[in-house]
Amino acid sequence: MTFDFSGDPFTTGFWAPTRFEADLHDCEIEGDIPEGIDGTFYRAAVDRRYPPRHPLDIPYNADGAIDMFRIRGGRCDFRSRYVRTPRYVAERKARRALFGAYRNRSTNDPAAAGLSMNTANTTPIVFGGNLLALKESSPPMRLDPHTLETFEEYDFDGRMTAESFTAHPKIDPLTGEMLAFSYEARGDLSDDLAIHFLAPDGTLERTVWVKAPVVSMMHDWAITDRHVVLPTTGMVTSRERLEAGQNHWAYDPRVPAYVGIMPRDGEAKDMRWFKGPPDRAMLIHTTNARTVGDKVIVDTPVARGNFNPQFPNLDGGSFDHEARKNTIRRWTFDLASSSDTWQEEILFQGVTPTSFTRMDDRFLTQDFRWSFNLLHDPAFAFDNARTRVPMRGNWNAWYRFDHQGGSIDKFSAGPTHELFEAQFVPRRADAPEGDGWLIGVANDYAEMTSELVIADAQYLADGPVARVKLPFRLHMQVHGWWVPAHVLPFEFGRDYDYHGADYGPETRIP
Structure with missing residues (x-):
């Protein structure tokens, strides 16, 4: 069989x-990584291992990989591994794609019957x-945070009965709790939502089940110190779509x-649904939310129509x-009012970002x-x-938005560079909000290579303070996550043993 993409x-x-995995110690660095950056940056990525079964299959249906940058003392090590999902293992055994259209079980190869997608x-x-x-x-996949070795598809020691789990759980910086939700939680096409509350040690303590007013993609949500906020979208599905062999x-x-x-601290009976017009029905990622008196205030990017041509x-x-x-x-919900809608304010006129938005996570749920x-940003001209590839509407800028004063600061990695989502790293654990690095x-x-770029978050116009240069191109990223060393201690430079699965990597880059 030939491999033809x-x-x-x-x-x-x-x-x-x-289609490779990598270990690279002592990466090449241009500039100086600030001494205060001590921890691990993870990124989730999509990368196909086999040509897709379904014509025009979308990138979101590709295999998942985790890239890891471990930084300390101005140095950086890199590691990348595919996640050994049940799907990955089955396709590796079969040496071909077994799964069909995006989230449509009816299009899978019979050999994939009953397997997790x-x-x-x-x-x-x-x-x-x-x-x-x-x-x-799907449920989470549990991995070793040091080796990236895959352990299992994880149901929190049997405590989670929902069949799915959000890609955007929220960790409350004030309590250490993690809150999460599941949609289509009892299977494809179900209108069931499950809201999960987890203790800081990872124990799933409580789940609240509610019904959604529409079965739709619910990619992200928001929390405050007192409330959870669950937005539906205009991205919908149906049994007819799935039976016709289309994506979800x-x-x-x-x-x-x-x-x-x-x-x-509520139950299903306490859920209150607000309703707005269709041109507000495409919220993909939230920035932050807070409860002020009887009002819940959410700052978020919103599109007025379909966010994805796929x-x-x-x-x-x-x-x-x-x-x-x-x-x-900015959406403001008045819980003391009998109105079933909300007030909306456009914060940054004439600026059209993607939905990829991040903040200083230490201030989640707060002002x-x-x-x-x-x-x-068309002002950053491409060269x-x-x-060696066309550069037109590519994501070429990070913007810092001031949600209180309205100012905007801009960053470019260079005239031949495209960027992915930024991650904020505080200068110190007790640094003021926004004092740190992106x-x-x-x-x-x-x-035709990739690099980790680092910028001072307060001086974005100055450009990168450091670049971690890789001698190869990386997978397409979706989201990333920063973990400081005091949260996840590690021995820098140690070659943590990776045992791998039965079907290990094709290639290692030393």
Whole structure:
């Protein structure tokens, strides 16, 4: 059998599958990594190991991998491993793709019957001593946070009965608790939501089950110190879609926006659903939320239409590229009012970021000032004479938004670079909000390699203070996670033993 990816338009050029795993000690560094950066940066990525079974399969359906940058004393080691999901192991045994259209079991090879479709390709998070690789349609995959060795698909020691788990759990910085939710929690097409409350040691203590007003993609949510906030979207599904062999989601512009708010100490009867117009029904990622008196306030990017051309419009209409652009909005819900809707304010006029937004996580659930966002800035011109792939609307900037004063600061990694989501690293554990660094991966399309770039979050216009240069290109990232060394102690430079699975990596880069 030949391996031919030519029929997959999403795996060409820089994005051709890498299909390798790497260990690289003492990475090449340009500039100086600040001494205060001491910990581990994880990133979840998608990378196909076999040509897809389904025509025009979407990147979100590719195998998941975890990349790890371990930083201390101005030095950096790198490691990358595929997550050994049940899907990964089965396909490695079969030496071909067994899973079909995105989240559609009816399109799988009969050899995959009964197997988990988990790709574990969206978010890495360390909690309770475990590294969890997350995909919102499946339970977490539990990994060793030092070796990246896969242990199991994880149900929190049998305490979680939901069939899915969000890719965006929230860790309350004031209590150390983790809150999470599951949608389609009793299986495909179910309108069941499960809201999970976990102790700092990783124990799942309580789950509240509620019904959603619409079965839709619910990729992210928000928490305050007193409430949970659950937004639905206009990305919907149906039995007819699945039986027709299509991928799970399509965008319906008629579907209203619903937002459920429940007290953190509440039960299902305490959930209150608010309803807004369809042009508010495409919230993919949230920035932050807080409860002030009787009001819940959410700052978040929102698009007015379909956010992804890989999910079709249900009415058959063409994709609207303008409608996919996000604006940063502030939604205010008055819990003392009988109104079933909310007030909206556009915070940054004329700025259209992607939905990739991060903040200083120490201020989650609290009053805050800064967010860090990924977007395309035409003022940062691409040097197309040097790049080896076309550069047009690529994500080339990090913006720092001031949610209190309205100012904007900008960062560019260079005229041949595309950026991924930024991660904030505080200068010290007790540093003021926003005092620290942004770290994240950039792709250099002139050299066709990837690098970790580091910038001072208060002086973004100065550009990178350091670059960790890799001699190869990395997988396409979805989300990342920073873990300081005091949370996850490690011995820097130690070659942690990796035992691997029965079906180990094809290639190691020393």
